[in-house]
Amino acid sequence: MESKWGWATGEGLLGMDDPVEVDAAFERGEPYLGTAVIGLAFNCSLEEASPRIVRAMQLPDPGQRGFAFTAAGAAARLNGALTPELYAALREEGPGGFAEHAIRDTLTFVPFRQLPPWFKRRKMVTRTRNKLESWWLRSGETVGNAWNTLRRRR
Numbered sequence: 001m002e003s004k005w006g007w008a009t010g011e012g013l014l015g016m017d018d019p020v021e022v023d024a025a026f027e028r029g030e031p032y033l034g035t036a037v038i039g040l041a042f043n044c045s046l047e048e049a050s051p052r053i054v055r056a057m058q059l060p061d062p063g064q065r066g067f068a069f070t071a072a073g074a075a076a077r078l079n080g081a082l083t084p085e086l087y088a089a090l091r092e093e094g095p096g097g098f099a100e101h102a103i104r105d106t107l108t109f110v111p112f113r114q115l116p117p118w119f120k121r122r123k124m125v126t127r128t129r130n131k132l133e134s135w136w137l138r139s140g141e142t143v144g145n146a147w148n149t150l151r152r153r154r
Helices: 019-028 033-043 046-056 062-079 084-093 100-109 117-153
Strands: none
Touching: 019 033, 019 046, 033 046, 033 062, 046 062, 046 084, 062 084, 062 100, 084 100, 084 117, 100 117
């Protein structure tokens, strides 16, 4: 029986809505599993997509691993929550790598009260850093404006 999914080319996998098909593709070692789990994030429940997203985060191909983290970010955006397994996988990868944008999406779209402790600390650090950077940039503008005013008065 011919599959309706384009596993050889990746075509149509963003429309993936069959978790069982993705499980079978993992067993076959198909090349576009990261793309398929993005489709699952869009088209299936978080509970159905989560274990497959976590599994795709362990793929050897860096491109497909990156897509798995994109799927986690999409799941956070769409559901306003993640599963404990996804939180753990994002924490394990940490900021600055593949998980950077997924962590940012999680901090943006999941309510603070629903975040696990590590993510709450990360949100507080990020907020503080952003505020300090904002103050620093504004003070630089103020000093620059004052300097320009003094130069014009001479």
